[in-house]
Amino acid sequence: MAKNRQAKNIEEGIHDLTIYKKVLDNVHEEIMLLDTDYRILWANKGVMDKYGSAKAGVISEPCYKVTHGIDHVCRPPHDICPIEEVMKDGGPVTVLHTHFNRNGDKIYAEVTSYPVYDNGRITEFIHISRDVTERVIAEERLKEHQKAIIELSTPVIEVWKGIIALPLIGIIDSSRARQIMENLLDVIVKTSASIAIIDITGVPIVDTEVADRLIKTIKAAMLLGTRCVMVGIKPEIAQSMVHLGVDLSGVSTFASLQSGLDYAFREMGLKVVPQ
Amino acid sequence: MSKIPILKIEDILIASVQTELHDRMAEDLQHDIMEELGRTNARGVLIDVTALAIVDSFLGRMIGDTAKMTRMMGAKTVLVGLQPAVAITMVELGMELAGIHTALNMEKGIDWLRQNTKNRAMQ
16 A cells, blocks of 8 residues: 555656646746856756757856856846846846857847745746847837937928028927927037028927927027027917917917018028019 | 136127136126226127036026126127037026027127127117
């Protein structure tokens, strides 16, 4: 009877182990167990597949050598070593690392490090890393696109010598307003323009915030010594601005770009005559 | 402490600030400009702040006061060369330098002074 029970226990133990192995080897995450000297004590199949080289395994190698191909612990300004962070905090830490896989390709990995406690002391670390290269690249691309859109959305045109125009299209939020301001002032300095025409025909909503930002832009341009003209004020925008109590005194405003240009030409002492 | 030199070209006094302007230096500059204006009877004052990275409220008021003082003595003041970043900061802080004429660079500032002081002479 006792022998039978023992055999049954062993059978159950083996069964459990097979299940653990099955689970650990079939997930895409790379899982390793590290000692306090950063050496890999155990690694799942994911680690071997991604970082293992043909001639040497990954066991008993330091983690930074396997994943980064370097001979020292990760430290700023490059990647931050999660183990050191765990030692400081005592809790799990997640960081984004740049790894190199077995083919030497650069990949982005999100690494979480969990401490293993034994009698209140950290004895080992569990590292779980996931390949997030696609996500990181997509995020980077998105940032580039956003930058491109911002640049495209605030063009400054030199209409005439000394006259620049700034056609604004779309909704103006705080970051765009700042971009517009910086862009306009830079162009003013570059072209040494005397008059800047701000065309808000394409701005669908002018609320107090947008108006405030436009006025700030105008005042900053005036500090540089450039007069600003605001054109493209539609009837409904004029109405809403008055209802909102937006103060546009001190700024020349016109309904159309044409009348704004006409004003600018007159101010510059120029005249457009038919041939 | 160094002083800001004041140069005279025809009817215009030119003060070009080439270092950061401390409060004391700013007061001295105002004093020097007024002294020089009294001595030479110039008709225009040009303050060049191209090299300034910061214009605080004290300096802003100092420039405004100088403009008012020179106006009393029959001279016009123009401020030239404010940097875009400085202008942005000033607007964010609510400083508008009301009543002071600004110009992009020294050339434009001198042009403006010439035109405006000439007009006065013709009147």
